[in-house]
Amino acid sequence: KNKMIKITFPNGDVREYEQGVTGLMIAESISPALARDVVACGVNGETTELNRPINEDSTIALYKFDDDEGKHAFWHTSAHLLAEALQELYPGIQFGFGPAVENGFFYDVLCKDGQSIKESDFPAIEAKMKELAGKKEDVVRKEISKADCLAEFKAAGQTYKCEHIEQDLEDGTITTYTQGNFTDLCKGPHLVNTGIIKAVKLTSVAGAFWRGDAEREQMQRLYGISFPKKKMLDEYLVMLEEAKKRDHRKIGKEMELFMFSERVGKGLPIWLPKGTDLRIRLQDMLRKIQKNYGYNEVITPHIGSKNLYVTSGHYAHYGKDSFRPITTPEEGEEYMLKPMNCPHHCEVFAQKPRSYKDLPLRIAEFGTVYRYEQSGELHGLTRVRSFTQDDAHIFCRPDQVKQEFERVMDIISTVFSTFNFANVEAQISLRDPEDREKYIGSDEVWEKGEQAIIEACKEKGLNAKVEYGEAAFYGPKLDFMVKDAIGRRWQLGTIQVDYNLPVRFGLEYTDEDNTKKTPVMVHRAPFGSMERFTAVLIEHTAGHFPLWLTPEQVAILPISEKYNDYAKQVAAQLSEQGVRAVIDNRNEKIGRKVRDNEMKRIPYMIIVGEKEQADGTVSVRKQGSEERGVLTVADFAKKITDEVAEQLKATDIRPED
Secondary structure, three states, X not given: OOXXXXXXXXXXXXXXXXXXXXXXXXXXXXXXXXXXXXXEEEEOOEEEOOOOOEOOOEEEEEEEOOOHHHHHHHHHHHHHHHHHHHHHHOOOOEEOOOOEEOOEEEEEEEOHHHOOOOHHHHHHHHHHHHHHHHOOOEOEEEEOOHHHHHHHHHHOOOHHHHHHHHHHOOOOOOEEEEEOOEEEEOXXXXXXXXXXXXXXXXXXXXXXXXXXXXXXXXXXXXXXXXXXXXXXXXXXXXXXHHHHHHOHHHHHHHOOOEEOOOOOOOOOOEEOHHHHHHHXXXXXXXXXXXXXXXXXXXXXXXXXXXXXXXXXXXXXXXXXXXXXXXXXXXXXXXXXEOOOXXXXXXXXXXXXXXXXXXXXXXXXXXEEEEOOOOHHHOEOOOEXXXXXXXXXXXXXXXXXHHHHHHHHHHHHHHHHHHOOOOOEEEEEEEOOOOOHHHOOOOHHHXXXXXXXXXXXHHHOOOOEEEEEOOOEXXXXXXXXEEEOOOOOEEEEEEEEEEOOHHHHOOOOEEOOOOOEEOOEEEEEEOOOOHHHHHHXXXXXXXXXXXXXXXXXXXXXXXXXXXXXXHHHHHHHHHHXXXXXXXXXXXXXXXXXXXXXXXXXXXOEEEEEOHHHHHHOEEEEEEXXXXXXXXXXXXXXXXXXXXXXXXXXXXXXXXXXX
């Protein structure tokens, strides 16, 4: 009889099983229904296949499709299923990489002889994927030597896979997964069988350079998504249709918030007057909170000496993602478009001697930075080459780190609640324990930073997921994800602890005992960037912004031109009370004016005619409502200002001490 091992479940329950038990067997021992629904399992924190034997005491989590880990395994196998279908339909096709991503999967491919895959080919590819899934092929994992792996993929004529094996993989770490006639290099995890993939949809095709290198071959990246039930795919497609209606590029154009110009340059947004007003209001909201929390605002240049970014380490780590250095007539002098604000803020700290009494020093800036995004990656305001971060850097003593971290968490949670982002998730991003070479700094300082974040989350009652390998190169971080009104997840605010940059810049303060000490730096950006936050907000609200933020709060609609003068009087009275109103004095019927202003997403319309002029009133109609009420202009102005005050009440937050 096999040795017995202890299996610990997420709720702390412990059960004994025979050595060699699998995740699927454990699910079957609990209930047949659970065994039908599980798609992968987590053993000691590592997601793995349900048929992998467990040979020692372990913790286990059983993942269904609804879990992120379950989706990842499901979509990973679906990417292989796509490649298997393409291999049959396009003989000689070359494969690059094919991972699971947040919403589905993709595969980078290169057809032979200049052939290309178009959207019109999708139905045939989807049909082939369904046919192959219907065969319920087992997904078989195999450990393989580098030499055998290279021989296998050379025989298959897979040039890019061979390059990947030769350049990136080491003996003893290589695994392949096979389903039917398709074998792929892969670390997993996967489904045990393709039969549970019941619904697939290819969503788009785009260009992608091999290894993201613009000097290399351009491949085609096919995106898709899959589900264990057709009903789930149908619901997803409805959500996609809704997402198209909410597309911030479309709404931004309709509302005249921002624009792009080929002449100005790709990925360089221009904020139009209404968008600029909206952006200034966003900034003012955060400025008010920051002032209460003791931040000092600075303005730094849009460029900096290349040496500044060499000192900070950004040039070595992000050089390829920055714009090329700018040379000047002076020999050896090079500048860069600012890729980050933090090196400039280090210089602000270093401007004069600092004492422990000066700390924490909180430096904030709405600082515009520049990154060279590949043109194929640009997307509206969410992926741009020029963007403004609501950046701040807190320089503090080691004993102040946790409190400062918690205060930033309070600011971020206030921002999210002000915009009704009710569904907020957090991720603690730590070092990759297997690859410590890519991080700056000693193990000791990293452990301090990681511990400060974990403790702050516990004390704030924030249920944060831990992800290894997702930290910035200079320190661990806490990232905030929000779900919008239609359930999509967006990464927004971030807080990062940094023990390394102050050392690189030689920053110091005089401590209580008169010795020189190095401050700790905390980076934070509640919005992330003004551009990305605005894009997410547009899609979350479908352009129906909160009353305090929206560019135009009230549209005044005179019934005919006879009442244009009264409309102007009303607009002037509202303006005096800080209400933003616009007059629609077109020679159109009132029904047409109402419809058109509904389309402009203006929260309130007030109709003025003979009776309103005689009584000094306005007839009020709220966006999306048929009901009308009559108010004096003063009462209507108060209604608006009261509503705005209520919406902004949360921003009166102050630190607790």
